[in-house]
Amino acid sequence: MNKSQLVSTIHKKQSFLCVGLDTDINLIPKHLLQHADPIFEFNKAIIDATHDLAIGYKPNLAFYESMGLKGWASLEKTMDYLAQYKDSIFTIADAKRGDIGNTSKMYAKTFFEHFNFDSVTVAPYMGEDSVTPFLGYKDKFVILLGLTSNKGSSDFQFFETGEGKLYERVIKKAQEWATPEQLMFVIGATHPEEFKHIRALAPDYFFLVPGVGAQGGDMEKICENGLNKECGLIINSARQIIYASNDEDFADAARANALSVQIQMSKYLNALTA
Amino acid sequence: MNKSQLVSTIHKKQSFLCVGLDTDINLIPKHLLQHADPIFEFNKAIIDATHDLAIGYKPNLAFYESMGLKGWASLEKTMDYLAQYKDSIFTIADAKRGDIGNTSKMYAKTFFEHFNFDSVTVAPYMGEDSVTPFLGYKDKFVILLGLTSNKGSSDFQFFETGEGKLYERVIKKAQEWATPEQLMFVIGATHPEEFKHIRALAPDYFFLVPGVGAQGGDMEKICENGLNKECGLIINSARQIIYASNDEDFADAARANALSVQIQMSKYLNALTA
Numbered sequence: 001m002n003k004s005q006l007v008s009t010i011h012k013k014q015s016f017l018c019v020g021l022d023t024d025i026n027l028i029p030k031h032l033l034q035h036a037d038p039i040f041e042f043n044k045a046i047i048d049a050t051h052d053l054a055i056g057y058k059p060n061l062a063f064y065e066s067m068g069l070k071g072w073a074s075l076e077k078t079m080d081y082l083a084q085y086k087d088s089i090f091t092i093a094d095a096k097r098g099d100i101g102n103t104s105k106m107y108a109k110t111f112f113e114h115f116n117f118d119s120v121t122v123a124p125y126m127g128e129d130s131v132t133p134f135l136g137y138k139d140k141f142v143i144l145l146g147l148t149s150n151k152g153s154s155d156f157q158f159f160e161t162g163e164g165k166l167y168e169r170v171i172k173k174a175q176e177w178a179t180p181e182q183l184m185f186v187i188g189a190t191h192p193e194e195f196k197h198i199r200a201l202a203p204d205y206f207f208l209v210p211g212v213g214a215q216g217g218d219m220e221k222i223c224e225n226g227l228n229k230e231c232g233l234i235i236n237s238a239r240q241i242i243y244a245s246n247d248e249d250f251a252d253a254a255r256a257n258a259l260s261v262q263i264q265m266s267k268y269l270n271a272l273t274a
Numbered sequence: 275m276n277k278s279q280l281v282s283t284i285h286k287k288q289s290f291l292c293v294g295l296d297t298d299i300n301l302i303p304k305h306l307l308q309h310a311d312p313i314f315e316f317n318k319a320i321i322d323a324t325h326d327l328a329i330g331y332k333p334n335l336a337f338y339e340s341m342g343l344k345g346w347a348s349l350e351k352t353m354d355y356l357a358q359y360k361d362s363i364f365t366i367a368d369a370k371r372g373d374i375g376n377t378s379k380m381y382a383k384t385f386f387e388h389f390n391f392d393s394v395t396v397a398p399y400m401g402e403d404s405v406t407p408f409l410g411y412k413d414k415f416v417i418l419l420g421l422t423s424n425k426g427s428s429d430f431q432f433f434e435t436g437e438g439k440l441y442e443r444v445i446k447k448a449q450e451w452a453t454p455e456q457l458m459f460v461i462g463a464t465h466p467e468e469f470k471h472i473r474a475l476a477p478d479y480f481f482l483v484p485g486v487g488a489q490g491g492d493m494e495k496i497c498e499n500g501l502n503k504e505c506g507l508i509i510n511s512a513r514q515i516i517y518a519s520n521d522e523d524f525a526d527a528a529r530a531n532a533l534s535v536q537i538q539m540s541k542y543l544n545a546l547t548a
Contacts, residue, residue, distance in 0.1 A: 060377055073343060076343070101425075107336045110336065124429075125397050125419055127426025127429030145399055145400070150404065151402070160436055
């Protein structure tokens, strides 16, 4: 999926919600455990219940890897299932990879070829040649960590470097490597006060915004400060949606929560085009 | 494996060589392709030929992940095979993970419980809570990226922050989180001139040193500047050893190259204890 398809999906669905598939075998409803692949059954039900309200899904790789071969298989099946929505759903491998060039090339192959994700999250610490191998794919995106949502984001990302804070310089430098057609940034929802200023640093780039909901991010302020003329935001919500209920009604409960987020989002999108 | 076992293994084997298992299906000898699992057959032969000369093995996760389920299975078999040497071989998952707390916890589970690695490489950008979940395991190590071996290391790691360069502050800050019993640093071999100074910053911590060989690092200078009284270095070599030949004699050729590195290393270790 390229950027203009993403933008048109957002406006068509009146949503910029991404559902985080942080699927944990210990948290899904017990009745699913009778299936051969409970993780996939859960994901499938969540996708069935929300695919018209969400514009993307973001499997968190750690949750799949921690189950070994089984988890890897669940992820493959989930991506195969999502393939039917390839024109209306943007997929994000939340992998936070980043390594020397020849290794990053292997990771790019994994996520863009093997799994056919539209995008992958990448850590910036190792610099340009750890990022560029992911940029060799047309209509695929690197989503680079800019300012993260966790408490530890304050350990290094706010360091003053003489020409701005570390995270600001990451956002500025990376724009020399790729256009908004290939690059987005992770900007955590727990820093709403920074959004206006970050939007000014990267006016045309999409931001993937985790941390709304369970981590406490404030959606209203983020939209006010972070939207650009095309939208420019993908807001991720995981626990709040996928674990809305852990009973047999979990998919309906997920849909209800996704719907309430989508309604809120449609107001912001309407205001944009008004 | 804990630190004193690692140190005693190093002195017993007169080696601080780690063999990087960057096993690529396109680079291994063709005659192995007839096996059901060529990647494992290759790793097994390399391990058989070098386990008395090396003190560790470092599978690079990207190479396994890029093969999907099959690659994951090859890695499981390799780790199962290495279990026979658990008292004399230190295993490193070169994964460069790092995420918010509850996600890092899943990664820790993957590498320390599922695969039973002794250590995992971790990226520092997201700060303390992305690292601490890995520290909850006894006799397991986080190997944090300090100064990496690639060209892109100069993009951010050398930023002046007022109280030292970014990589220096990562190395200083992380020492507040963990002792040398649980933490090591990745220091790339391509910066030999920095080793004296980095050793002074973290006198008692082990450094994992990639980039000797194919990436051009200078082993002599690194040893002169980087060794501490216990040794304190694990030097990784991948391509130079595992791809010493791509013919039927590949394991013998790998052994010959490992032996020549080990002989060099024994001189440095002898000088230490002299």
